[in-house]
Amino acid sequence: MLATVTGTYKNGQIILDEELPVKSENAKVIVTLVEDTVENQEKPKRTSGLLKGAFVGEYWFSKEFNDPLDDLKDYM
Structure with missing residues (x-):
């Protein structure tokens, strides 16, 4: 038992x-x-509208990104 x-x-x-x-x-x-x-440390204040992390700067994704997947057509 853990407590x-x-x-x-x-x-x-x-x-x-x-x-x-x-x-x-x-x-x-x-x-x-x-x-x-x-x-006792203060939490950093959040600023809205700023996205930090992997998507900062330019990024690329396929034009077919939002197209339905054939693998899921039985569930749609």
Whole structure:
């Protein structure tokens, strides 16, 4: 069984925000650290009308790009 529980690492100890969902005294754990700076960073503002990525600049596609496909004619 996998379960996720949040907590805080302070002075060499991990203080959990809630009890573990397992009642075993010997439970294996995996610890993943999340930096505070990631949570506090501002998200970049989105600007409408600008397309960034693969289609920036000139690109080419076939004139038959929007033509129906013969493979799908049974479903159309």
